[in-house]
Amino acid sequence: MRRREVLLGLIFLAACKRDDGVAELPPPREVTDSASAQFCGMALTEHAGPKAQIFVRGLTDPYWFASVRDAFAFILLPEMPKAISAVYVSDMARAKNWNQPEPGTWVEAHQAYFVIGSRRRGGMGTGEAIPFSNAAAARRFVDANGGRTIRFAEMPNDYILTATQGDP
Numbered sequence: 001m002r003r004r005e006v007l008l009g010l011i012f013l014a015a016c017k018r019d020d021g022v023a024e025l026p027p028p029r030e031v032t033d034s035a036s037a038q039f040c041g042m043a044l045t046e047h048a049g050p051k052a053q054i055f056v057r058g059l060t061d062p063y064w065f066a067s068v069r070d071a072f073a074f075i076l077l078p079e080m081p082k083a084i085s086a087v088y089v090s091d092m093a094r095a096k097n098w099n100q101p102e103p104g105t106w107v108e109a110h111q112a113y114f115v116i117g118s119r120r121r122g123g124m125g126t127g128e129a130i131p132f133s134n135a136a137a138a139r140r141f142v143d144a145n146g147g148r149t150i151r152f153a154e155m156p157n158d159y160i161l162t163a164t165q166g167d168p
Helices: 001-011 068-076 135-145 157-161
Strands: 052-056 063-067 085-091 107-109 111-116 131-134 148-151
Touching: 001 131, 052 068, 063 068, 068 157, 111 135, 131 135, 135 148
Parallel strands: none
Antiparallel strands: 052 063, 052 085, 085 107, 111 131, 111 148
16 A cells, blocks of 8 residues: 555656646546547547546657546556656546547646445446545435545555456
8 A cells, every 4th residue: 555655746746847846737627529548549438437547758649548436547557658747637526528528627636535335337338437526415425326435546556457347
């Protein structure tokens, strides 16, 4: 558990800094028909549920993910870029459409509350890390759909890196 927290902390300490020492995050992009998922290569619009985007320093365009769980996998896998400057996830507290969250419904992943182990499935039909911008919305979702609420640094590696349908 500690190793993961240290790794995630180091990744985000490497974020771009302004001269005044404050991290300058690139703004989130909106999903377009040409946005394709990093791991499967399919269009994001072909997948239901929350999406994610990761910006890597030195690249203009983000890496896109058809599921938030896949974005966490990208962060954890050693062969993936580590100069991450921002991670945005769909804010399901503000999204009205589960299948395709509307434009402008992004939240920076470190600010989000994630529900794991719920009955709702992500775009690939597997368990999803469902993000919310506030704790109250996450609790309401858990009450209706089961699961538990965690924060970014608490995400279990085995939940992300296993191909099972549910929670470990």
